[in-house]
Amino acid sequence: MLSPANILVCCSLLVFAGCSKPSAPLIVLSSNQDGKFQFDYVGSGVYSYSRNLDAFSFKVERVPGTSWIQASGVMKIGESNDVVVTVHSTSKNPYTIKFKGLSKSSDDDVPEERAIEVVEVPAGNWSCTNNLFIIYTYDFLKR
Secondary structure: OOOHHHHHHHHHHHHHHHHHOOOOOEEEEEEOOOOOEEEEEEOOOEEEEEEEOOEEEEEEEOOOOOEEEEEEEEEEEOOOOEEEEEEEEEEOOOEEEEEEOEEOOOOOOOOHHHOEEEEEEOOEEEEEEEEEEEOOOOOHHHO
16 A cells, blocks of 8 residues: 555656647737738747748747748638638647637637637648637737
């Protein structure tokens, strides 16, 4: 039988092991009040993005000059709060895209913490199209 001290040590080791696991890079995509998309990035490496009208691209490099994640896409706003987001990605590692403030439901009563769609992007070539609705807007530049 394990003593309380041994149980505490085991739990501490499990927590520490979980905390030391590196997390996958996270790309956050949302819309501002004008319907223009906003990007944010959580992870290591060098992150850059560009946008031109409805089109966008982003890139993450572990160190400058070494491509790790490259993606491009289009975010087309409809007549109301509907939006279609298409992403084409090439990556060496898996990563996550979080559509913040966007929902599969057009219901304006969706709480902010539920107006999030998460897509796990596998390593390699990948594409997807998401039909979403803008529920909340953000301005990442004003943080």
